[in-house]
Amino acid sequence: MSDEDDLADSEPDQDDSEKEEDEKETEEGEDYRKEGEEFPEEWLPNPLTEDxxxxxLSLLCKTGNGLAHAYVKLxxxxxxxxDIYLLRSYIHLRYVDISENHLTDLSPLNYLTHLLWLKADGNRLRSAQLNELPYLQIASFAYNQITDTEGISHPRLETLNLKGNSIHTVTGLDPQKLISLHxxxxxGNQLESTLGINLPKLKNLYLEIKDAGLQT
Known part of the structure; x- marks a missing residue:
């Protein structure tokens, strides 16, 4: 079985312990914001290393024609x-958690064309823009400094989390490309309207319209 067949049938699951951990991290992120702490202007460079x-790394899986193996979870x-530049070399990764760091650039993830699941919460990101990742199903960019929704065009994306950012207007969510997003x-953003949210498979939408005092 090829990588493509294997990935197409994959569904990133979370067990109960992972869900509880996610909920705990979300609460911690909210507490962090409530305290009114600001991100420091400068951080000492601290790149991702081989060590x-x-x-x-974990979860050893078959790759390619099934004769080779690689770790697919990080x-x-x-x-x-x-800095996560080193990830450019780990093209077989499918599950990546880089949350609670000081990242401003996710471009090395563009090389991870087998990526299924991404969590980048609690960084210093100003954009969630990435190249189209053909198998990405779940992406979370909560509690960053993201100001727009441009550059999100992954055809298999089902769940998108942008909670706790600085988005005023939703733009760039192309219904022709985001055909699986539900x-x-x-x-936790600064949304002024629901304009720009027109997705064919959308079932669950969570937002607040600040000016109107509306919460959905």
């Missing part, structure tokens, strides 16, 4: 990372 990769959260989380 960090060795510690964070967790490097809370490492004070400022859940969008936009609470």
């Amino acid at each position: 960090m990769m060795k510690e964070g 967790e490097v959260k809370e490492r004070d990372l400022t 859940t969008v989380e936009l609470r």
